[in-house]
């Protein structure tokens with residue numbers, strides 16, 4: 111069974127999904143960050159494939175992408191770095207990236223590599239549902255790779271139902287209209303949206319992301335979904351870290367326990 | 369089966385196009401997709417559009433027989449004078465259309481991206497005209513290079529926001545505009561400045577610009593007794609002026625469509641924007657097209673002497689014209705363009721925009737018969753480029 115499905119079968123609340131950019135802060139840090147997150151108790155781990163034009167990302171992740179690329183990070187190198195990760199890493203691993211680097215790598219080759227190193231899913235914000243169904247799904251399915259879709263407060267109920275029907279993994283709830291990055295707290299309007307989606311009784315589990323940054327926002331999000339996703343706040347903490355494993359243990363513990 | 373150059377139901381030209389956008393933009397783009405054809409077909413809309421093009425923009429623009437240039441080239445060369453439009457370029461045809469559309473969609477804020485500032489100025493202009501709030505994203509480096517246009521936009525009441533991410537030029541300004549749209553999904557319309565972006569933008573912008581070739585056909589019939597020229601030549605950044613100039617000729621195989629791209633210092637110099645020469649298929653800013661990119665799929669920063677052609681891709685319609693060989697794509701270096709710009713100035717008393725000068729340079733590279741009818745789309749005037757001409761110096 112795919113590790114994503116298995117995780118949600120074993121645990122359905124307070125799941126912490128942490129995002130970091132591959133090759134950041136330094137090219138050779140990918141494995142350290144990944145293994146430290148796993149050891150610190152992150153339930154899912156999302157690895158960003160750096161891209162020159164990340165339109166869905168805010169300033170923090172943009173800069174981490176730029177730095178990683180400037181230092182020579184690439185998708186090919188990422189798969190080399192992930193080689194053998196399953197000897198240590200237990201958590202489901204999801205790659206998050208824009209569609210162009212994946213297309214250039216080759217869809218089939220990409221899925222093959224994901225399967226080989228033990229990647230369980232992928233999030234491609236600029237690969238829309240219909241294009242995925244028409245041109246990608248069959249290949250992804252062949253290699254057992256889950257594709258995770260985003261929904262936002264503007265997504266219509268009809269479309270959410272369609273995404274729910276076509277998804278097997280989890281649904282990524284973008285917390286409000288925006289790009290990735292810290293926000294100040296969670297607003298009433300956001301809570302109304304969280305409740306609205308909660309009441310839809312979707313078949314897939316849901317994780318809330320974008321703007322989740324600390325214990326407070328994490329706990330609030332967990333009241334309305336199976337868990338939450340932290341990206342920019344974590345990337346920020348990495349950029350300031352003196353010792354990566356220690357910084358990560360502290361970060362995960364602070365988010366989970368306050 | 370004949371190749372079609374009309375966009376498909378799903379937004380493709382051949383294998384190019386589509387709408388590769390984050391889900392957060394889906395409702396905006398879908399709203400546009402569902403309504404643009406209907407709104408554009410509405411007689412009231414058409415009446416408003418035509419009225420503004422005539423009385424505000426100054427259309428129709430002349431189709432001018434360039435006698436001395438013709439003698440020099442050895443063919444009958446006509447210039448489509450888009451430089452005579454209000455604001456000095458073809459860009460305004462599109463911004464007039466899109467602002468009327470935005471009003472009908474109930475939007476009251478406008479965002480745009482700009483490179484050289486021409487599209488930014490054309491957007492700020494129509495926003496002033498309609499009393500709408502206007503934010504223009506512009507790469508920090510371009511703001512430095514194109515200061516007068518930054519101030520023009522500000523005088524017109526627009527806010528100019530520097531794009532400080534990535535390479536700080538046009539592609540990054542486009543990224544920032546898209547991010548802004550993600551954050552303001554309900555009250556804001558994004559006026560894209562070329563035939564790029566997710567479907568329906570390439571088709572919508574091409575249709576607004578198609579007034580260029582509609583007029584060419586009528587004017588040529590009056591002046592030459594025939595609707596179809598032998599050649600239409602236009603420069604391609606994203607490709608909006610070329611799309612407009614080609615539009616009504618795409619299904620007329622006897623008309624040769626010639627697109628000129630910015631070769632910069634030469635296609636092999638690493639300093640170029642000649643997308644079809646060195647580009648490959650990929651996805652950027654919402655559509656599948658031909659792009660300048662690395663093996664790893666990272667977008668490569670283009671270079672051209674003309675900020676308006678300094679874009680690492682071309683619109684999906686042009687990718688299809690190239691791929692199907694319906695269009696001929698030529699690469700013009702900085703020097704060839706400047707030389708052609710000076711030549712037009714001396715022979716016809718018209719200083720072209722450096723972008724448009726790339727189209728004129730094609731005349732020097734091609735072989736014509738004496739009775740060939742050649743239409744060159746003079747997409748904009750050169751006033752904004754005086755500093756570039758002065759720096760070039762050879763006049």
Ligand SMILES: Cc1ncc(COP(=O)(O)O)c(C=O)c1O
Pocket residue numbers: 457458483484485486487561562563603604605606607608609610675676677721723724747748749
């Ligand atoms: C005068 C002029 N011509 C051409 C262009 C290139 O745009 P497009 O290829 O969309 O016509 C620009 C863009 O700024 C321009 O100002």
